[in-house]
Each structure stands twice: as structure tokens, then as C-alpha cells.
Amino acid sequence: MESLRKHTKEISIVVGIAAAAAGLYFLVKKVVKDDGETQTRKVDIVDETGTILTNSEREAIARAIRIEYNGQNLSIATISHICDATLRFAAPDFIRLTNADRQERRALKNDLSKYIELWDTYAHQLEDIIEKSQKEVLRALNISDDVWENSNGFYMQSGNHELLMIHASLPQKLKMSLGVGDKSLDATKFKEVLRAQVELLQREAENLDEIRQYVTREEEVAPIIQNRVNDKIFEKYGVEEEHIYGSMRAHMMDPEVQQIFMQLQQATMRLVPMQGGPGGFF
Numbered sequence: 001m002e003s004l005r006k007h008t009k010e011i012s013i014v015v016g017i018a019a020a021a022a023g024l025y026f027l028v029k030k031v032v033k034d035d036g037e038t039q040t041r042k043v044d045i046v047d048e049t050g051t052i053l054t055n056s057e058r059e060a061i062a063r064a065i066r067i068e069y070n071g072q073n074l075s076i077a078t079i080s081h082i083c084d085a086t087l088r089f090a091a092p093d094f095i096r097l098t099n100a101d102r103q104e105r106r107a108l109k110n111d112l113s114k115y116i117e118l119w120d121t122y123a124h125q126l127e128d129i130i131e132k133s134q135k136e137v138l139r140a141l142n143i144s145d146d147v148w149e150n151s152n153g154f155y156m157q158s159g160n161h162e163l164l165m166i167h168a169s170l171p172q173k174l175k176m177s178l179g180v181g182d183k184s185l186d187a188t189k190f191k192e193v194l195r196a197q198v199e200l201l202q203r204e205a206e207n208l209d210e211i212r213q214y215v216t217r218e219e220e221v222a223p224i225i226q227n228r229v230n231d232k233i234f235e236k237y238g239v240e241e242e243h244i245y246g247s248m249r250a251h252m253m254d255p256e257v258q259q260i261f262m263q264l265q266q267a268t269m270r271l272v273p274m275q276g277g278p279g280g281f282f
Helices: 002-019 055-063 076-107 112-141 145-157 161-168 170-178 187-212 218-237 241-251 255-269
Strands: 027-032 038-043
Touching: 055 076, 055 112, 076 112, 076 145, 076 161, 076 170, 076 218, 112 145, 112 170, 112 187, 112 218, 145 161, 161 170, 170 241, 187 218, 187 241, 187 255
Parallel strands: none
Antiparallel strands: 027 038
16 A cells, blocks of 8 residues: 555645645536536535544444445545545544644644654654554455555556546545534635735745755645644634635635635635756746
């Protein structure tokens, strides 16, 4: 499962930042109707309570998954259901890890070296949590690691966009297990927070060279900057990422919100490495 884990990390950093962190807090995929016409539909993000699951609850989650094959490989739908179950299994450990990380990194916000070190530690621990939970789901379904990895590898090699987004969206979906509580934002406050994100992303982009000194891969710069922006948003407005995601459902059809999201996407895409480009960034 190591090769899939490595591949998934690269997808999560590049695609996840380019999509989710850029403001696409909901995923849209094309659906082909019987007459050949395409339409788009929203794919809701996972919103779980994150409470500890009992053995019977875990068994019920696994039993609800219908295992289907595409030849020798698991179907995309089955892979998606397994990923959703993985998120539910991982939620309790994720909540504990994230709450502790937020408190620790914000205490070190003025020490960039240690801040980035904490980000790296958190990223590895998150991978471990997801992988551990995924193994538990696969065992419950009696699916071998080889079948899982070969199935994912088959679709990845063919450039299947849906599978790429399933894996890239895992960290962002998992954040919804933190819940939104009573932090739902009204339209005015929501737009104010989004504009602040754009401004902070543009300002943080000025620190690219300094951050590069502490990372081994340029792809890591964007999520580090995103974390710094999130921390400053929390410091000023008292809202976390999940509060913004949760409020998105109420305001996503507002034309002004969509316009700000475009600005947010443009600001974030400038942080994503461009393959083969001069200096590595757009």
C-alpha cells in the first residue's frame, strides 16, 4: 500500500490545494444522462459528528458497502464508498490530532521554522490515521491490500479524474467531522471572511522564498501558507475552516460569493508549482 500512499500524498498536496483550498469547498462532477447530455451536480461533503464509533457501528458501516467489480478491479463507486467509510473510522483520531495541532502551531506562529516542522509532523500523522482506518475498513470487507492498491493504480494510470478527486478531497472532507456548531456565518460576514482570505493569501505569497528554505518540495509551500491564512482568519474572526465550509451551503448560489471564489482560486493557484515552469510557480 506504500506506493498508493505516496501517490495519494502528492495528489492531496497539488490537487487538493488547487481545488479545495482555492475555494472549491464543494465538488462538482459531470453526470452523463441517458440521452448523452451532460449536467453538473453538487457532491456534498461529509459531515459526521466525529464521536467514537462502537464495534457494532463500525460493522454496520462496513455492511452498508456494496462491493462491485469492474473486471478484476473494484468499481469507482466501491472505492468511493470505502473512502467514505474510512473517513468515518478516522474522524475521532483526526479531531484529537487537529485540535492539538491548532493550539500548538498557533502558539508558534512567529517561529516559521518550528511552525513548518509542526505542519510536516501533522501531515505525516494524518496520513497514518487515514491509512490505519483504511486498513480497518478493508479488513472488515475482506478486501486485500493488493486488490485495493491494484484497483486504485488501474484508474490512476488511466487518469481517471473522479478517482483523483476522491483521494484529493479526503483531508478536506475529514475536516467536516469537526462540526460547525453555532458558527454559521451570515452572507455579509461570509463574504468579509472570503475577501480576507484573498488578501491574506496575496500577502503570504510574499513569503514564498522564506518558506522555501524550510521545505524539501515546493508543493509543500501552498498548504503551509493556507494554514497560516487559516490561523490569521481564526485570530481575527474566530472561525475555523469547517465553519466556512459549513456556511458555504447557504451562500454558494450568491453571484458575489462565486466572484470572490474566483479571486480566491486565482490567488491560490499562484502558489501551486507549475511543472517545468521558470521558478516553479505561476
